[in-house]
Amino acid sequence: MTDIKIILEDGAEYHGKSFGYQGSTAGEVVFSTAMTGYPETLTDPSYKGQILVMTYPLVGNYGVPCDDKENGMPKFFESDSIHVSALVVTDYTHNYSHWAAIKSLDEWMKENRVPGVYGIDTRAIARHLREKGAMLGKVVYLNQDVPFYNPYDDHLVDMVSCREKIAYGNGAHRILLVDCGVKFNIIRSLIENDATVIRVPWDYDFLGEEYDGLFISNGPGDPRKCDVTIRNIAKAFERNEPMMGICLGNQMMGLAVGADTFKLKYGHHSHNQPIRLAKSNTAFITAQNHGFAINMDTLPADWEEFYINLNDGTNEGIRHKTKPFFSAQFHPEASAGATDTEYMFDLFIEEVKKYKAGSKYEGN
Numbered sequence: 001m002t003d004i005k006i007i008l009e010d011g012a013e014y015h016g017k018s019f020g021y022q023g024s025t026a027g028e029v030v031f032s033t034a035m036t037g038y039p040e041t042l043t044d045p046s047y048k049g050q051i052l053v054m055t056y057p058l059v060g061n062y063g064v065p066c067d068d069k070e071n072g073m074p075k076f077f078e079s080d081s082i083h084v085s086a087l088v089v090t091d092y093t094h095n096y097s098h099w100a101a102i103k104s105l106d107e108w109m110k111e112n113r114v115p116g117v118y119g120i121d122t123r124a125i126a127r128h129l130r131e132k133g134a135m136l137g138k139v140v141y142l143n144q145d146v147p148f149y150n151p152y153d154d155h156l157v158d159m160v161s162c163r164e165k166i167a168y169g170n171g172a173h174r175i176l177l178v179d180c181g182v183k184f185n186i187i188r189s190l191i192e193n194d195a196t197v198i199r200v201p202w203d204y205d206f207l208g209e210e211y212d213g214l215f216i217s218n219g220p221g222d223p224r225k226c227d228v229t230i231r232n233i234a235k236a237f238e239r240n241e242p243m244m245g246i247c248l249g250n251q252m253m254g255l256a257v258g259a260d261t262f263k264l265k266y267g268h269h270s271h272n273q274p275i276r277l278a279k280s281n282t283a284f285i286t287a288q289n290h291g292f293a294i295n296m297d298t299l300p301a302d303w304e305e306f307y308i309n310l311n312d313g314t315n316e317g318i319r320h321k322t323k324p325f326f327s328a329q330f331h332p333e334a335s336a337g338a339t340d341t342e343y344m345f346d347l348f349i350e351e352v353k354k355y356k357a358g359s360k361y362e363g364n
Contacts, residue, residue, distance in 0.1 A: 004017065004141045006029070006137055007140060008029060014121070014125060015120070016120040019118055020110055023115050023144070024115070024145065026147065026149035027050050027136070028134055028136055029051045029125070030047075030052060030269045031054070031055060031125065031266075033055045034056065041084075042087065045083050046083075046183075046219060046248070048151065048160050049151025049156055049220060049221070051084070051088065051138075054088070054090075059105070060092050062101060064102065064107070065100040066102045071169060078183040078185060079160070081112055086139040088116070088120060088139075089116070089118045089122060090122045091118060092118035136148045156225075157219045158202065160181040161201045162179045162199055165198060169196050171193070172196075174210065175197050175215055176214050176215065177198065177217060178214070178215065178229060178232075179202060180216070182217035193345050194349070202229050213241055214242070214243040214244075215246075216229070216243070216245035216248075216250075217248070218290075219247070222261075223255055223261055229252055230255045242351040244348040247290050247329060247331060251290075251294055251329075253327050257303060259296075259300070259318075260294075260298040261294055262295055263291055263292050264312075267290060267291035270289075271286075271338060272338060273311065273330065275308060275309055284307075284338075286316075290329060303319065306319045306326055307330070316329040332344040332345065
């Protein structure tokens with residue numbers, strides 16, 4: 001259990017013990033307050049380039065499940081590999097117990113060359129980030145120093161997107177999914193709604209494809225780097241097929257209609273985030289993982305806010321007033337919960353059915 005430390009760009013240092021891969025790394029430091037679901041969280045491509053600090057004190061207790069596949073995807077993960085740059089926890093549980101576990105979190109992180117740090121007061125780090133904002137940091141193993149690294153300098157979406165067209169399912173509705181770092185549970189949710197999902201790379205020219213509905217996925221980093229995708233989305237609006245976006249997809253839909261985005265102070269990276277349906281008192285509990293939001297003051301008049309974050313008032317989704325286009329900044333498909341908003345996939349498929357039947361969109 002070798003000495004290791006996490007250093008923030010403002011000079012703050014926290015010393016702990018090493019587990020997982022023994023090495024140094026750097027990235028943006030973010031925190032999550034989720035109590036369950038670390039296999040799903042670590043494989044979420046939206047965490048690419050980030051050092052994840054988990055405030056829940058018990059991590060590793062149920063090990064890591066098998067990588068059996070279903071519909072061409074691992075049953076228990078959100079992608080094919082771990083995407084966080086490092087994991088920081090208070091207390092790593094060495095002895096795991098779960099009926100589906102086949103290995104420890106320590107073994108899994110070693111296989112994926114991901115360093116881990118434990119024995120640190122992660123709530124103190126979270127409080128520091130809440131006051132100062134998300135910042136760059138590095139995990140230094142045995143004084144093997146590395147420079148700070150800003151992941152937003154790179155095209156993170158290009159790193160995590162697929163490289164070729166892939167088909168999933170055999171449903172009645174052909175959904176073209178633009179992969180900007182998609183979580184597999186989005187694909188699973190669409191398949192469960194009788195869809196055939198055609199997954200294409202972020203920069204794929206999908207305008208020549210035939211589809212019943214267009215889906216823009218989640219993903220990491222600054223949405224403005226996906227200029228090709230944004231231009232394609234703007235052109236796709238002219239076709240009037242139903243369109244739904246999640247997370248980064250929400251931001252890119254906003255950019256495609258001329259709105260602007262901005263970086264949040266510390267982002268939303270956890271479960272149990274409360275949101276409110278606009279123009280109502282209806283609230284939901286959601287899972288989230290993003291660092292940017294749409295500036296609602298820049299949204300065109302024919303669009304409106306769909307959901308609002310009850311913690312800081314930022315945007316959580318947009319929709320067109322007369323056409324079948326809408327989005328969610330949160331994750332209605334979250335595998336580890338909350339599942340309050342799974343109905344959004346039903347809304348999307350219902351609009352697909354109406355479109356195929358020739359019905360006019362009447363708003364949500």
